Amino acid sequence: MxxxxxxGKHRCFGGQAGKEFYGDYHDQEWGFPVHDxxxxxxxxxxxxxxxxxxxxxxLRKRDGYRRAFHGFDIALCAAMDDEELEMLREDxxxxxxxxxxxxxxxxxxVFLEIRREFGSFDAWLWAHLEGTPPVNRPGQFSDMAxxxxxxxxxxxxxxxxxxxxxxxxxxxxxxxAIGMTDDHLAGCWKA
Numbered sequence: 001m002x003x004x005x006x007x008g009k010h011r012c013f014g015g016q017a018g019k020e021f022y023g024d025y026h027d028q029e030w031g032f033p034v035h036d037x038x039x040x041x042x043x044x045x046x047x048x049x050x051x052x053x054x055x056x057x058x059l060r061k062r063d064g065y066r067r068a069f070h071g072f073d074i075a076l077c078a079a080m081d082d083e084e085l086e087m088l089r090e091d092x093x094x095x096x097x098x099x100x101x102x103x104x105x106x107x108x109x110v111f112l113e114i115r116r117e118f119g120s121f122d123a124w125l126w127a128h129l130e131g132t133p134p135v136n137r138p139g140q141f142s143d144m145a146x147x148x149x150x151x152x153x154x155x156x157x158x159x160x161x162x163x164x165x166x167x168x169x170x171x172x173x174x175x176x177a178i179g180m181t182d183d184h185l186a187g188c189w190k191a
Contacts, residue, residue, distance in 0.1 A: 033179035042072040048165030064093020078108035
């Protein structure tokens with residue numbers, strides 16, 4: 001079941017009074033195919049930061065993450081030292097979980113390794129799809145998948161390479177965010 005925003009549009013989420021920013025994210029970002037490695041890295045880190053929290057919470061802190069992690073410059077994140085990462089535990093602009101903060105460096109190092117091996121993270125990631133992204137039209141969020149065989153495979157591979165906060169459920173949400181699957185609800189104006 002969709003929600004109706006203050007603008008009258010039916011959406012999967014967001015757009016209600018006080019949550020217009022969430023509706024804007026839905027309308028302008030969620031589900032759009034992303035092929036830029038920096039944006040793919042940003043989305044991967046933010047999805048991992050969401051673990052145990054709401055996506056709305058993460059979106060409210062996105063600017064803080066961009067500031068704290070050098071605009072998600074992958075090489076700069078990979079080069080962050082322990083002291084710099086530890087200092088971020090005092091930054092109220094991000095989620096201050098130590099494991100999540102330190103995972104940014106670890107994941108950046110693996111991201112760069114995949115980029116060197118395949119030319120880009122984008123090339124490696126999108127090669128997991130056979131053709132175009134699948135389209136699903138669940139009636140409500142409870143009908144929506146939380147994992148898939150592709151998210152299972154990507155998760156397993158990234159974990160084996162050393163990434164963290166990349167479980168299959170996180171990867172499936174990542175795939176939704178970056179347009180690798182189209183899961184807009186039936187009745188959503190974007191469907």
